[in-house]
Amino acid sequence: MSTAQSLVTRELSAATAAATADILSAAADAYGRVDNPDLIRDAADIAKTFPAELLSACEMERGGIGFRVIAGFHLDDQAIGPTPARWKDADPHRTADWDILMLLLAHVYGKPFGWSGQQDGRLVNNIVPSRGHEREQTGASSTVLLEPHTEDAFHPGRCHYLLLGGMRNHDDTGTTLSSVREVDLEPAEFVELASATVPILPDTSYEANPAAGALPAGAASSAPVVPTLWVGEDGLCLRYDPAYTPLDTAPERYRRAYGSLSTELARNARTVSLRAGEVLVIDNDVIVHGRVPFIPRYDGTDRWLKRINVRVPGKDRPAAEEYEDGYGEDVVDPLSAHPVYSERSTSK
Numbered sequence: 615m616s617t618a619q620s621l622v623t624r625e626l627s628a629a630t631a632a633a634t635a636d637i638l639s640a641a642a643d644a645y646g647r648v649d650n651p652d653l654i655r656d657a658a659d660i661a662k663t664f665p666a667e668l669l670s671a672c673e674m675e676r677g678g679i680g681f682r683v684i685a686g687f688h689l690d691d692q693a694i695g696p697t698p699a700r701w702k703d704a705d706p707h708r709t710a711d712w713d714i715l716m717l718l719l720a721h722v723y724g725k726p727f728g729w730s731g732q733q734d735g736r737l738v739n740n741i742v743p744s745r746g747h748e749r750e751q752t753g754a755s756s757t758v759l760l761e762p763h764t765e766d767a768f769h770p771g772r773c774h775y776l777l778l779g780g781m782r783n784h785d786d787t788g789t790t791l792s793s794v795r796e797v798d799l800e801p802a803e804f805v806e807l808a809s810a811t812v813p814i815l816p817d818t819s820y821e822a823n824p825a826a827g828a829l830p831a832g833a834a835s836s837a838p839v840v841p842t843l844w845v846g847e848d849g850l851c852l853r854y855d856p857a858y859t860p861l862d863t864a865p866e867r868y869r870r871a872y873g874s875l876s877t878e879l880a881r882n883a884r885t886v887s888l889r890a891g892e893v894l895v896i897d898n899d900v901i902v903h904g905r906v907p908f909i910p911r912y913d914g915t916d917r918w919l920k921r922i923n924v925r926v927p928g929k930d931r932p933a934a935e936e937y938e939d940g941y942g943e944d945v946v947d948p949l950s951a952h953p954v955y956s957e958r959s960t961s962k
């Protein structure tokens with residue numbers, strides 16, 4: 615563990631880890647799998663039974679750097695089975711206790727949700743390298759740098775917190791994290807980036823999804839422009855995804871300011887190697903995240919993460935976001951019995 619990582623890591627005591635494991639195995643026995651509607655209904659109450667030390671470890675520092683690692687959860691590398699070849703191949707029973715951990719932790723922070731077009735609308739996603747996707751800017755990629763980005767930046771319903779659970783990471787492949795709270799910009803650059811000047815377009819997996827409605831030609835010119843920076847209730851916030859931001863439509867002074875922001879985010883980047891039994895909590899309004907390249911083996915031992923999105927009702931965002939339609943991509947209400955799922959197999 616690096617020094618930077620140790621500063622933001624909360625290591626659970628053996629007693630708390632054991633008590634948490636007992637809660638998870640009891641829930642797995644009672645409900646079977648994380649998408650059991652009875653569990654979805656009961657999860658908020660079960661999360662309240664977490665040990666006090668765990669709940670304390672979850673608390674994010676107000677106005678802080680924007681991420682936290684909670685370490686020491688029980689995880690048996692043999693019991694979880696091989697890393698699946700594709701997210702679809704993950705066995706929902708074999709990792710039920712870890713899926714349930716992600717769901718319950720999400721309830722500690724707010725309301726978990728899924729996307730109608732992402733991994734069949736599942737609440738808890740599996741992030742694994744997949745053949746044929748090695749060079750994409752998506753979570754299924756491997757051999758390319760996954761560029762720093764705000765999760766689902768194009769959408770006004772994007773998560774406030776993103777939780778990543780470490781199932782397996784034998785090669786210590788790093789997740790990159792940069793906090794907007796650490797960038798050093800000129801006042802004029804802040805002003806420029808706080809103006810709604812350019813849109814953020816949906817990612818390629820969305821375009822490949824006819825069911826959700828492909829982005830029509832010329833949409834960049836009619837898409838809503840959004841601010842890159844704003845001041846939230848506890849400090850500076852950002853909404854950033856350069857790979858899907860048509861900067862060529864922006865004035866030169868905006869492009870220069872955006873370039874300065876990108877340079878500062880890169881300069882302040884930390885790399886966290888999420889290990890088995892660790893959960894990374896990311897404030898999606900403060901942190902941009904990415905992943906360093908790695909060579910997948912496709913032999914069942916590759917890096918494997920769990921992911922869940924969390925909304926915090928009432929947490930402030932720019933008011934104009936209320937008028938964005940999110941390009942037709944829908945949030946799944948976890949309590950809805952029959953959400954309409956569509957195919958969007960990848961996300962970053």
Ligand SMILES: [Fe+2]
Pocket residue numbers: 763764765766903961962
């Ligand atoms: Fe991402």
